[in-house]
Amino acid sequence: MIVMVHVACSENMKKYFENIVDEVKKIYRIAEECRKKGFDPTDEVEIPLAADMADRVEGLVGPKGVAERIRELVKELGKEPAALEIAKEIVEGKFGNFDKEKKAEQAVRTALAVLTEGIVAAPLEGIADVKIKKNPDGTEYLAIYYAGPIRSAGGTAQALSVLVGDFVRKAMGLDRYKPTEDEIERYVEEVELYQSEVGSFQYNPTADEIRTAIRNIPIEITGEATDDVEVSGHRDLPRVETNQLRGGALLVLVEGVLLKAPKILRHVDKLGIEGWDWLKDLMSKKEEKEEEKDEKVDDEEIDEEEEEISGYWRDVKIEANKKFISEVIAGRPVFAHPSKVGGFRLRYGRSRNTGFATQGFHPALMYLVDEFMAVGTQLKTERPGKATCVVPVDSIEPPIVKLKNGDVIRVDTIEKAMDVRNRVEEILFLGDVLVNYGDFLENNHPLLPSCWCEEWYEKILIANNIEYDKDFIKNPKPEEAVKFALETKTPLHPRFTYHWHDVSKEDIILLRNWLLKGKEDSLEGKKVWIVDLEIEEDKKAKRILELIGCCHLVRNKKVIIEEYYPLLYSLGFDVENKKDLVENIEKILESAKNSMHLINLLAPFEVRRNTYVYVGARMGRPEKAAPRKMKPPVNGLFPIGNAGGQVRLINKAVEENNTDDVDVSYTRCPNCGKISLYRVCPFCGTKVELDNFGRIKAPLKDYWYAALKRLGINKPGDVKCIKGMTSKQKIVEPLEKAILRAINEVYVFKDGTTRFDCTDVPVTHFKPNEINVTVEKLRELGYDKDIYGNELVDGEQVVELKPQDVIIPESCAEYFVKVANFIDDLLEKFYKVERFYNVKKKEDLIGHLVIGMAPHTSAGMVGRIIGYTKANVGYAHPYFHAAKRRNCDGDEDSFFLLLDAFLNFSKKFLPDKRGGQMDAPLVLTTILDPKEVDGEVHNMDTMWSYPLEFYEKTLEMPSPKEVKEFMETVEDRLGKPEQYEGIGYTHETSRIDLGPKVCAYKTLGSMLEKTTSQLSVAKKIRATDERDVAEKVIQSHFIPDLIGNLRAFSRQAVRCKCGAKYRRIPLKGKCPKCGSNLILTVSKGAVEKYMDVAEKMAEEYNVNDYIKQRLKIIKEGINSIFENEKSRQVKLSDFFKIG
Amino acid sequence: MEIINKFLDLEALLSPTVYEKLKNFDEEKLKRLIQKIREFKKYNNAFILLDEKFLDIFLQKDLDEIINEYKDFDFIFYYTGEEEKEKPKEVKKEIKKETEEKIEKEKIEFVKKEEKEQFIKKSDEDVEEKLKQLISKEEKKEDFDAERAKRYEHITKIKESVNSRIKWIAKDIDAVIEIYEDSDVSGKSTCTGTIEDFVKYFRDRFERLKVFIERKAQRKGYPLKDIKKMKGQKDIFVVGIVSDVDSTRNGNLIVRIEDTEDEATLILPKEKIEAGKIPDDILLDEVIGAIGTVSKSGSSIYVDEIIRPALPPKEPKRIDEEIYMAFLSDIHVGSKEFLHKEFEKFIRFLNGDVDNELEEKVVSRLKYICIAGDLVDGVGVYPGQEEDLYEVDIIEQYREIAMYLDQIPEHISIIISPGNHDAVRPAEPQPKLPEKITKLFNRDNIYFVGNPCTLNIHGFDTLLYHGRSFDDLVGQIRAASYENPVTIMKELIKRRLLCPTYGGRCPIAPEHKDYLVIDRDIDILHTGHIHINGYGIYRGVVMVNSGTFQEQTDFQKRMGISPTPAIVPIINMAKVGEKGHYLEWDRGVLEVRY
Incomplete structure (x- = not known):
């Protein structure tokens, strides 16, 4: 276990890594000492440490000794070729000679592990088997059996695994797979069936593409049944073991081989692998098809361009992307319909808490949308990607709202938002969404024209050597802005550049005529422009003022405008000299090609187009920060069967003298003769072998009292245990651990660890004050300079985050205090060694190490706590999230304490089923190497500002790759010391956790309340159509739920409180196992739960008749199942008799 | 303008003369009129052209009368000058009076609160657009209706x-x-969605099919609870509903059956299936009879014959x-x-x-x-x-x-x-x-x-x-x-x-x-x-x-x-x-x- 700092970094960083590694080792040793005592399923710490990818691969799949060779090969050849080479060497027997099939299997797994950086579970769980099978002509070929979790490998690695298979096949001298016609058609049928019954693929191949692929792929891509869907033709094929869908295999075929064909070809070419030319033909055919499509698109664009005008004020046609809104979930609001005016304005840049699929929103807006946006709430967005996570950035354009009294104001602070939130009549503009260039690069989304913003403006001033005051850029005065534009001949300041393009030319003239009827005056010491608001015409003009986003107040039937200088100048009126600069307005109106053109003809300076594109978004899932609990939640992995009732309380079982049969590994202690479930007899301390396996009466009472005695505890309270073990050997966890967890109020996960889940959010820089840590403590942790290189002395200085440091949510800190106490109790009372953490309050956790780990992976990442915030998210460096294979678009994953994992994790607890090894720390990375993390983060930009060329270039809507040359991203820093330090950001935010901390979705109670609020938000926002929201909620959420549940009702299974489940109710009517009454799994209540809400909504928002009829039919269907017609008739006739 | 908008919100158009008249109405009168039209629209949701004739109708007749007379009236035909067609129409909307009233009350209160200033929400363009939308919607509907009418006429x-x-x-x-x-x-539906319903349902299936099977076998089946006592006995006849079907490694079929008291396991030997003596297509939840030998342990029955309740063979029915x-x-x-x-x-x-x-x-x-x-x-x-x-x-x-x-x-x-x-x-x-x-x-x-x-x-x-x-x-x-x-x-x-x-x-x-x-x-x-x-x-x-x-x-x-x-x-x-x-x-x- 020699860990050396092998990554390129500064001395300072090196020290940081060394500190972490030392601390890991120290904790490892403590755990080792404890485990040696033999109380646990094994005597060693079961998580191997890995300094790099090669270590992880060896730790995850082996074979022993492979790490060193991987390192050599990667250095020499690069990652992908190394994977193929290592596979060959394994087959050749360099790492031990075993059975041929075993060697092939090992080769495929190891190579796939290299391809996936040794993090995801695919090499373990995604490959069910590798077999050598026979062709009809008697020759042998290789077959890889894929399983569902192969998904976690991603398309490219899936595709390359097939190439690995081919490599292995050749190295073993096997023939190619020769599919029968039936087998080929089976794939065609399955792909089709999968898409109609299970879900869609990222790519929809034609039947011929599939046929060509199967005929030519030299190995058999097959696998386990993943979905309970049977094929109807091509059944019972001798070489295909199942008649159900082979989801894993299909995924590899479609999203792997077919979708990632270019990547395979690149490697085939580079390495000179034979037999893959067919893929080229397939590709070129595909390209032809796509080119045809492209040409068509080009034609259309040219047509449009004919009408276009040059210059910054031209209209740009950007097709709305409606995909994100195809489904709307009840209670989760739509904030802006696709590309609708008034939606989010696209602003380029990155703040210290955005990037890596997380986007910035103005915190004031979060309050105005009734707190449906909180820090960490996921949004589904129109572009550039599918989803993002909400974080606050207060240096971008805030929302503009109209109040009930007619005032239109820019809500630029949280205080203002709180003040006006109940008086808002309409949200005219939602404000900016801050998107970093990297997100466009990652999604390969063409750059969209930039909005006219302060950064761009400033770059122009700099480029033209114009002197300016920094404060003028941020807080311009209206008069000053006009004068500056006139004097320097530059475009008008963005702050006063209104959304002229959203109103018609005629509107502008109407507005102008109205405004010119007003006069200058003063109000509360400020110069203002006052216009009448009396007749209909006035009101129309005022509406135009609202639509262009110009703030104003309404008092005594008068409109009061403070920004009248830029407004009137823009309309061609010289305020200074009270002179109309326009002579023949009619003629100008006629010659103007659009509204922007008109304004530029009127104004004495250039007025840029404020916004080219509005971005739509709706709420995805709410943010999360909660302890991981199993269902039902338990304190320990000690099986008690049904002895403890539904809640599985062992104390209750003991009290009531209950017991039950459980399947376990056990032995009869040779010394005392009692049954021992542990490797050290709990009654006499003798070391034993657990050599029996089977069903025994659980000796609960004995174990309970023995445990209490050992811990020296009398009244432990409720201790929740499990019903039975799901692991293969069914070795139990000592009951003492459960008791101590219960006392400390913490829960356990299936693998023995205690975890806390939270939404992933990136942060690259922080202020000590915002994460509740003192400057002194930070200096101890190695933070001594701020971003400007000044000594760190003040809590408001901005500091760059080190890549493995994490900032946890406050609720997590509270939980971890309990976990730390549990660990200390465990050390002291169970293992009888010294306490380690000695934590009393949240702050004491700072400096301690944790593991960060994502679902579907099998490798953890070491992190260090440096603070906490009130936000319900886990802040960490984007690298850290990428190291766990996560981006930050609303995903969540877990933290757990390092010593907890070392002490309590055991592979022997893991469920013996497909996917059981996922989400378990089978290996742990100690040092974060940005080269070996998810490549998505390499696209994050790292600049302190974007260059002028970038803004200019966006107007042409180029592919993001075209501007890459003047945009620096993480990729440009890889392998250099700068990869860890000096990363920049473009927009400041005053606090990384401003805004609501809990999404309203979580605080509102019933579905009715949620949907009511959802619709009231929709009503308020100009960019949202509430009727459409209502229709979509009913159609995409309520109706499928109602129909689904109604169907589920009439074919449901029943269950018993003893845990037994029956496909159909037994004729006996009672549980055959225990004789109790049975319970329905789908109740009437579950079927009807959305009926009332849906009906109310349909009525109130007058949704279309089709939806209304559907609801009516469903309702009648429900009534028909739940109402007894016979008794109804009887009642009626009875009534008549009485009458 | 404000008046026009108010009516437009109601999906009603004003003729110029009516507009002039309405301008002179006091607020109370206007409100009453609007309320009346709104109520009426619940019965006829068409786009209304309010000309002098209809203004008079709405002002003079009482609501019920108007509804009765005009709920099926085709305003669009009236509006576009075409002849009124007879069109069957159902009364679609059920009125939820209470909620409507509440909403109305709230609206009025809201107006009172905000009476200082009243602004129109939409610019002229918005109004026009809405009008356009409405008209095009109506036109589309009209086209659609016309097409449907044509279709119907053809069918008749x-x-x-x-x-x-x-x-x-x-x-x-x-x-x-x-x-x-x-x-x-x-x-006659008796189902109310309780677990007892499910029990009754499957028992009825079992009991009724059992009668057919027993009739066919010409003997009564043994209750499954008695099987255990018949270790090794031959020619045992049982009837049950299938709860599980599985096959063993050596090709035998294992069928679990149950009756109202107990369960039993049937073993359908591979040889007999292959010889076509017993079927292999046993379905879950069908009711079958089986004749066979009880195993020595009494835990299962080796089946010789499966009896299904099939309809008896007969000559097809004919009439003269x-x-x-x-x-x-x-x-x-x-x-x-x-x-x-x-x-x-x-x-x-x-x-x-x-x-x-x-x-x-x-x-x-x-x-x-x-x-x-x-x-x-x-x-x-x-x-x-x-x-x-x-x-x-x-x-x-x-x-x-x-x-x-x-x-x-x-x-x-x-x-x-x-x-x-x-x-x-x-x-x-x-x-x-x-x-x-x-x-x-x-x-x-x-x-x-x-x-x-x-x-x-x-x-x-x-x-x-x-x-x-x-x-x-x-x-x-x-x-x-x-x-x-x-x-x-x-x-x-x-x-x-x-x-x-x-x-x-x-x-x-x-x-x-x-x-x-x-x-x-x-x-x-x-x-x-x-x-x-x-x-x-x-x-x-x-x-x-x-x-x-x-x-x-x-x-x-x-x-x-x-x-x-x-x-x-x-x-x-x-x-x-x-x-x-x-x-x-x-x-x-x-x-x-x-």
Whole structure:
């Protein structure tokens, strides 16, 4: 276990890594000492440490000794070729000679592990088997059996695994797979069936593409049944073991081989692998098809361009992307319909808490949308990607709202938002969404024209050597802005550049005529422009003022405008000299090609187009920060069967003298003769072998009292245990651990660890004050300079985050205090060694190490706590999230304490089923190497500002790759010391956790309340159509739920409180196992739960008749199942008799 | 402007003179007028043109009177100057008075609170746009309505357009139809969704089928709880409902059965299955009898023979009179794939539009038509169905099929049971169509029944079942295939069960009686659902799967299902089983098949 700092970094960083590694080792040793005592399923710490990818691969799949060779090969050849080479060497027997099939299997797994950086579970769980099978002509070929979790490998690695298979096949001298016609058609049928019954693929191949692929792929891509869907033709094929869908295999075929064909070809070419030319033909055919499509698109664009005008004020046609809104979930609001005016304005840049699929929103807006946006709430967005996570950035354009009294104001602070939130009549503009260039690069989304913003403006001033005051850029005065534009001949300041393009030319003239009827005056010491608001015409003009986003107040039937200088100048009126600069307005109106053109003809300076594109978004899932609990939640992995009732309380079982049969590994202690479930007899301390396996009466009472005695505890309270073990050997966890967890109020996960889940959010820089840590403590942790290189002395200085440091949510800190106490109790009372953490309050956790780990992976990442915030998210460096294979678009994953994992994790607890090894720390990375993390983060930009060329270039809507040359991203820093330090950001935010901390979705109670609020938000926002929201909620959420549940009702299974489940109710009517009454799994209540809400909504928002009829039919269907017609008739006739 | 807008919000247009008048109204009067129009709009949601005439009407008459008189008034025709057309319209909206009143009250309060200033929300452009939208919406609706009216008009004239001089022999034959009420769930649903319902349902299935099996075996089955005591005994007979089927490594079939008290395990030895002595297609939840030897431990029975409650073999039923019966299903009116022309052609055929003597003979003697479900395509049957419909209003879909059926000669009796696309509950047994739909059909001799239902039609015990369970059976039984529907239908007759397996695609409503058990020794089994024609005779039962009048849908194309549209089976009731008794009207030509 020699860990050396092998990554390129500064001395300072090196020290940081060394500190972490030392601390890991120290904790490892403590755990080792404890485990040696033999109380646990094994005597060693079961998580191997890995300094790099090669270590992880060896730790995850082996074979022993492979790490060193991987390192050599990667250095020499690069990652992908190394994977193929290592596979060959394994087959050749360099790492031990075993059975041929075993060697092939090992080769495929190891190579796939290299391809996936040794993090995801695919090499373990995604490959069910590798077999050598026979062709009809008697020759042998290789077959890889894929399983569902192969998904976690991603398309490219899936595709390359097939190439690995081919490599292995050749190295073993096997023939190619020769599919029968039936087998080929089976794939065609399955792909089709999968898409109609299970879900869609990222790519929809034609039947011929599939046929060509199967005929030519030299190995058999097959696998386990993943979905309970049977094929109807091509059944019972001798070489295909199942008649159900082979989801894993299909995924590899479609999203792997077919979708990632270019990547395979690149490697085939580079390495000179034979037999893959067919893929080229397939590709070129595909390209032809796509080119045809492209040409068509080009034609259309040219047509449009004919009408276009040059210059910054031209209209740009950007097709709305409606995909994100195809489904709307009840209670989760739509904030802006696709590309609708008034939606989010696209602003380029990155703040210290955005990037890596997380986007910035103005915190004031979060309050105005009734707190449906909180820090960490996921949004589904129109572009550039599918989803993002909400974080606050207060240096971008805030929302503009109209109040009930007619005032239109820019809500630029949280205080203002709180003040006006109940008086808002309409949200005219939602404000900016801050998107970093990297997100466009990652999604390969063409750059969209930039909005006219302060950064761009400033770059122009700099480029033209114009002197300016920094404060003028941020807080311009209206008069000053006009004068500056006139004097320097530059475009008008963005702050006063209104959304002229959203109103018609005629509107502008109407507005102008109205405004010119007003006069200058003063109000509360400020110069203002006052216009009448009396007749209909006035009101129309005022509406135009609202639509262009110009703030104003309404008092005594008068409109009061403070920004009248830029407004009137823009309309061609010289305020200074009270002179109309326009002579023949009619003629100008006629010659103007659009509204922007008109304004530029009127104004004495250039007025840029404020916004080219509005971005739509709706709420995805709410943010999360909660302890991981199993269902039902338990304190320990000690099986008690049904002895403890539904809640599985062992104390209750003991009290009531209950017991039950459980399947376990056990032995009869040779010394005392009692049954021992542990490797050290709990009654006499003798070391034993657990050599029996089977069903025994659980000796609960004995174990309970023995445990209490050992811990020296009398009244432990409720201790929740499990019903039975799901692991293969069914070795139990000592009951003492459960008791101590219960006392400390913490829960356990299936693998023995205690975890806390939270939404992933990136942060690259922080202020000590915002994460509740003192400057002194930070200096101890190695933070001594701020971003400007000044000594760190003040809590408001901005500091760059080190890549493995994490900032946890406050609720997590509270939980971890309990976990730390549990660990200390465990050390002291169970293992009888010294306490380690000695934590009393949240702050004491700072400096301690944790593991960060994502679902579907099998490798953890070491992190260090440096603070906490009130936000319900886990802040960490984007690298850290990428190291766990996560981006930050609303995903969540877990933290757990390092010593907890070392002490309590055991592979022997893991469920013996497909996917059981996922989400378990089978290996742990100690040092974060940005080269070996998810490549998505390499696209994050790292600049302190974007260059002028970038803004200019966006107007042409180029592919993001075209501007890459003047945009620096993480990729440009890889392998250099700068990869860890000096990363920049473009927009400041005053606090990384401003805004609501809990999404309203979580605080509102019933579905009715949620949907009511959802619709009231929709009503308020100009960019949202509430009727459409209502229709979509009913159609995409309520109706499928109602129909689904109604169907589920009439074919449901029943269950018993003893845990037994029956496909159909037994004729006996009672549980055959225990004789109790049975319970329905789908109740009437579950079927009807959305009926009332849906009906109310349909009525109130007058949704279309089709939806209304559907609801009516469903309702009648429900009534028909739940109402007894016979008794109804009887009642009626009875009534008549009485009458 | 404000006034115009207020009315525009109500979807009402003002004529210039009315606008001038309204300007002089005081606020109270205006409010009352608006309120009245708003109330009225709940009964007639059309775009209203408020001219002097209607202004007077709204000002002078009281609300109920206006509603009564004008709820079906067509403002658009009035507005566009065309003649008022008679259009059937139902009162759609139920008024939720309380909530409406509340909302109204809140609105008024809101106005009071904000009375300082009132602004219009929309600019002129918005107003115009809204107007445009509304008008274009109305226009579209108008186009749509006009198209529909045209379609209806055409349908109502099908009959007239046939110039026939046929001697209608069937006219002089009295229809004889008797519904076996005990076979039809309509009006008798007892299900309330409790667990007891499920117990009763399966016990009824077991008890009733057990009687058939015991009758066939000519002995009583042993209660399963007694089996354990009969260690090693031979020739033991038991009856049970199948709860689990599994096969062992050496090829034996293990079947778990249960009765109302206990369970038992049957072992079906591989050799006997291979020798064809016992079947291998045991389905979950069917009821079977078994004769065999109890194992030495008493834990299971080695089976020698399986006894199913199959219908007894018999000669097909025939009657003396030569009359004909036709079978329809899956017409799918409303679907864009519905074959209007072909269906019309068939109706014309029924009206005597014939090409040869055979056709004339058959048509003149055709007395009965059975329709086994899916008259219309329905709404919301599957996600995204809206896109596949030319008529999204389900009432109109039924109105249309009713019009078609109305064109069938009066002396032909029609029996209709529902299917999974119809507007009744999806769970089987399905009750007959509700009254609000049946009242759209103007014929006297239409019999609406549930699905399934058995009727005696001119001496033939005829079972109508839509066939939803076929989707499950095809996957379960090797011998059964969509291409040949009788292979599936045979399996139903063998088991005396229309839907053997619970929990599959076919949803089941737990009634106290299992209507899916075939009680009678029927003469005809008529099904549909899979859109593929099929015909055969098994154990003396005529099995007809009527095809469809819907062209292949995209879904079917993707699933590789080739329907056989516009083929109508017809049987000669006097010659069943003999040569020439089965005919098909095949897209306009009548041909003898068997």
